[in-house]
Amino acid sequence: MSHTNIVSRKFSRIPYLLKLLSIVFVFLFLFGTLIHLIEPDNFPKITDGIWWVIVTISTIGYGDYAPKTLAGRIIGTILILTGVGILTSYFASIAKVAISKEEQFLNGTKIFNGSNHYIIVGWNERSKTIIEEIHERRHEQAIVLIDNTLRQHPLPRTNIHFVHGRATVDDVLLKANIREAxxxxxxxxxxxxxxxxxxxxxxxxxxxxxxxxxxYCLVEILTQEQKENARRAGADGLVETNKFASEYILHFLLSGKAVEIQGEWFGIHIAELAMQHEWAHLTFQQLSNLLLEQDILLIGIMRGGKRRLKPPAHSPLQANDSLLIMAESY
Known part of the structure; x- marks a missing residue:
């Protein structure tokens, strides 16, 4: 293989924007040097010539430097006809790359390059709540969502990264940077x-x-039959959704306590219990201990329409708070 072919192949591997930027720099230096050689009195330094080239092709035209000779004006004419197009192409390419990156982000094809991040597989009400809670409480925590059913990023106005595809495919997991998660x-x-x-x-x-x-892998499992298989496959933690939901509902059916099913978090049904007058002066920890004596597990509060799971232990409760609870099973 000839030396020319080797150089050509190496140049072709350079990113397009870097190639174009190199051409712009060569163009500036070439015309700046040329106008300096043609009119050394008017452009005493090469840097003066380069400054004139930049001002001219950017169409700013300060007028501090201008060619005086016929040859210099011919150079200036060639510069205007060619340089403006090159500079416009460069900025247009930057805009195109930016738009392409944004499209990749929205479509879930952009590679995630961060580290120490959480990867959440599957988009549903549970994962949505988990992502929103983590994002609100620990905004700096990087999160990558992997889902095959979504066609667009479900939370485009956040820094949550979306990867479209099945999490069983290596290429999809590598896009989510699984090795650094x-x-x-x-x-x-x-x-x-x-x-x-x-x-x-x-x-x-x-x-x-x-x-x-x-x-660390936390896996949501529905059937008892697959529980051991999940452990054999390497699960570090299991969430038995059906078991938790059944035990929770059974407890409240047997205890006769009137509660309203509020929603799901991690597959666990959360109940909303009204605040009683005598509880309003307590801290979260004090009320938690009190309710545990009644086999009721306090896990959070509703305040101002927002759910707060596990608030600070010594934070005082308010009369208009609602309690988020999950009772222990019988």
């Missing part, structure tokens, strides 16, 4: 039957552990 949460998809859902979760777990054996 600190935690992976695999949620279930209730649109499928329970056995298929658990099998997909375990397959995802195997793919994750195959690329990063040390990452």
């Amino acid at each position: 600190s935690l992976v949460l695999i949620t279930t998809d209730f649109k499928q039957n329970e056995m298929q859902t658990d099998m997909f979760s375990i397959l995802t777990l195997l793919a994750v552990k195959g690329l990063n054996p040390n990452v």
Whole structure:
């Protein structure tokens, strides 16, 4: 292979913007040097010539430097006809790259390059609540969402990174930078039957552990049959959604306490309990201890329409707060 071909191949590997920027610099230096050689009295330094080239092709035209000779004006004419186009192409290319990056971010095709991030697999009400809570409480924590059903980023106005695809595919996990992740949460998809859902979760777990054996994996499991399989596949923690929900509902059916089902978090049904007058002066820790004596687990509060899970232990409760509870099972 000839030396020319080798140089050509190496140049072709350079990013397009860097190539274009190199051409702009060569162009500035070439015309700046040329006008300095043609009119050394008017442009005593090469830097004066380069400054004139920059001002001219950017169409600013300060007028502090201008060619006086016929040859200099011919150079200036050539510069205007060619230089403006080169500079416009450069800035247009920058804008195109920026738009392309934004499209990749929205479509879920952009590679995540951060580290120590959380990866959440599956977009549903549980994962949405978890992401929003983490984002609100620990804004600096990087989060990557992997989902195959979404066509666009579900939270485009946040710094949450979205990767479109199945988490069982290595390329998708690598886009999420699985090797640098600190935690992976695999949620279930209730649109499928329970056995298929658990099998997909375990397959995802195997793919994750195959690329990063040390990452902490929390897996949501629906069936008792797949619980041990998930542990064998390397699950560091299990969330048994159906078991928690059943025990919670059973407890309140047997206890006869009137509660309203508020929603789901991690597959656990959370109940909202009205604040009683005698509780309003207590701290969160004091009321938590009091309710534990009644086999009721206090996990958070609703204040001003916002859910706050596990607030500071010594934070005082307010009369208009609602309590978020989950009772211990019998």
